[in-house]
Amino acid sequence: MEYNFKQIETKWQELWKERKTYRVETDPSRPKFYVLDMFPYPSGAGLHVGHPLGYIASDIYSRYKRLCGYNVLHPMGYDAFGLPAEQYAIQTGQHPAVTTEQNISRYREQLDKIGFCYDWDREVRTCEPEYYKWTQWAFLKMYDHFYCNRSQKACPIKELVEAFAANGTEGLDVACTTPMTFTAEEWAEWNEEKREQVLQNYRLAYRADTMVNWCPQLGTVLANDEVKDGLSVRGGFPVEQKRMKQWSLRVTAYAQRMLDGLDSLEWSDSLKEIQRNWIGRSVGAQVFFDVKDSERKLEIFTTRPDTIFGVTFMVIAPEHEWVEELTTADNKAAVEEYIAQTKKRSERERIAETRRVSGVQTGSYAINPFTGKAIPIYVSDYVLAGYGTGAIMAVPAHDSRDYAFARHFGIEIIPVVEGGNIEVESYDAKSGKMINSGFLTGKDVTEAIPAMFEEVEKRGLGKKLINYRLRDAIFSRQRYWGEPFPVYYKGETAYPLPEDKLPLELPPIENFGPTEQGEPPLARVADWAYEGNQLELSTMPGFAGSSAYFLRYMDPRNSEALVSKEANEYWRNVDLYIGGIEHATGHLMYSRFWNMFLYDLGYVCESEPFKKLVNQGMIQGRSNFVYRIVGTNKFVSLGLKKDYETQEIHVDVNIVKNDQLDLDAFRAWRPEFKDAEFILEDGKYICGWAIEKMSKSMFNVVNPDNIVENYGADTLRMYEMFLGPLEQSKPWDTNGIDGVHKFLRKFWRLFYGKEGELALTTEEPTPAELKSLHKTIKKIREDIENFSFNTSISAFMICLNELGACHKRAILEPLTVLIAPFAPHIAEELWSAMGHEQTIFDAAYPVCDEKHLEESAFEYPVMVNGKLRFKQTYALDMTPADIQADIVTTEGAQKWLEGKAPKKIIVVKGKIINIVM
């Protein structure tokens, strides 16, 4: 009987569904294991072969863990709110809810065909009110909390209000947007509106006037991680900086905890490094410089206080709040002109012109506190308003940007560290002897830095300070297809909706674009109000819904809480999370923040949501080309194309097999190729190829459905794993898929005779067969634990090669279980054919019995002076000394050793590795 994968796979997919084989419940009697995939955004294009890569890996691991006796939670859902559905809606007028629903059905259909073991009863969709109720709920909680730096956790805002009423800001150390100082008396005098304004400075979800990334084409603001190279990640539209009143999340409050938390996580070093960079902690000094003829003290941040003797000018950002004040009458026109110009330049232009030096003098001077010299204050856009204090002390001798600036404006350059060639370029010295630096002169840079920190504090010039690059997350989008904010307004003041009014449902609308006044689409909804007060018009960004979905899966139908205490204490956090690296600075930051916040409030019991994280590599496309002889409709095969002038044309990879073009399919592909002629080599047309991004326009998109159709889900699953290490990016290339398919067929044939009868025997296995089996068990277990799925599949193949035509049940039954995580359909079918009534996934995963691996004798390779000379078989009980004696007396060895005893015999782990003469 042939291996009929189609019949087997359909049969088992239906039976699994019917029998709810993959249903999971909390079960305190068993250890839990939580395996999670990053849930997909259901786009209109459907899945391509790259998507399931991570899903297959997590599915293998889930099934393996289940077979090992764990209660495995392995859920799936959809990240269903977001821009693309809405952009599509604007173009076509179709409601995003409709297209999203369609896309989800298509995804589900595709996922089902691959045979995943998701518990679909736990499915979540971020766009459903029952789900986003908890997104809104978390937002309200953030709104109602502030971050106390002293206790390092979120605390209720009413504690802050009490503190303000008692002592004003005196003695507080809390996270805020801009530092404020006021007294209890002042607080008492303020009205509700003013107090609310002040509180926004402290709330973890707050509304503030900040510089934001504004994308005119998308008509919305974007978070930093949604912008790349000055363009929006979705759509690639230009983004500009604009000051707007927006909701933000105070993720910066958690910067240090998010940084520290990384150490305890089993994430790849590169991913941790990306997060560390994104948080961008830098230790430096805050230093106040006196401004000449003024009471003002200009505050700067520097990581190199040791170079302060080399400061010859100061620079403030064009957006710095003192620009006007510091500008003298003579310079007013020039400064205003410069600022106007800066404003006009887009973010993208600013990036493109990174090295262009520009700036203008304010006319004011600061006093270098160590040299006492008056130094000019400039305005330049190379200083960013958003980082540090928006002002710097410039040390042209030791900073390349300051150097360029000083050169351009003819400012004095004073070296303070020995070395480098100051005439030509700056010397960014991290060590070396200090010169021209008063009391620091003669010290090494490494000593000078701490000495200066001390001196700055001693003189009261400033203090040690830690700065983070991380920015608060801008949380509102001027869009329709997202979670509405549970917030209403009285005048300009925002008020939270009472919790029992959640979920605040997204109202249906018909026109999805912004209004003529440029307001978000929700402005069109006539009764978008709460008790007569206008509700917030913006909606939440895409990352809102994905920031706590892993918690919701634990208890997805709970209408009383995001997750019950019981479910949360059982499932705790995600043991294994698999997904793409592209979420390093977005989703993975936000969900850590979100989870830590809920942890502070006691709603969840683990502060880190994802214990172990594996990033699957990207699957690239492998494009195929045909070569048309210029000016003709004649195509020449790859090997012969050098003799002709040809034009390279992308050809649909689905009509190419092993780089060989299906000529009839090609003629049928497009009308223009109907009469195509070919110059063949060896009767074949061989296509060229290249690795490119998988995309429709390059005709290299491979749909998993086609593979499942032709080879079956088990082959697809195994082949995707066989392609190479999981974490590595690799091109999709079906050239090797036959090998995996052949392996499954071969496995199948071991069970069945020619007549389709079960051909298993009860014969006792030989020691060699047992050895092969147990070696494989050991290897497979190790490989799965290490996510080395490609080598585990090799191990299966080796095992079958070694076994040959073995039909013994005692060998094949454990092998079937062993292979079940990889190829669940065929394994389940064979398992059931062997007479088992329970699913194979309730069986126990085979355990290696080391006794079958033992050898009675083994071969030592013997090397003489680096060359392999002969092999000798020794009994296990011989010691290295016995072997040495043996080598010396053996005739063959004697010949090589020319009668001399070796100087040294190198034995590693009881094995002779080399003989030195």
Add this chain to the structure above:
RNA sequence: GCGGAUAUGGUGUAAUUGGUAGCCACGUCAGACUUAGGAUCUGAUGCCGAGAGGCGUGGGGGUUCGAGUCCCUUUAUCCGCACCA
């Protein structure tokens, strides 16, 4: 510019973690069985060389009895951040 990763046959890759480099596949070649083969089975296949032998893990250097693996240096590719003070 800073940070991270990768580099092995014609191709995807493997290597007990410092111990016979190239496992397992793809591809190619040869053979068997076949009316046929995009089925199945067997064998060969790193490169040079008729052979003995030599050379081989991006390049150069080092440590070691021994290096794909460790150290230094250099090149190429990919990724992240980027006037971040």
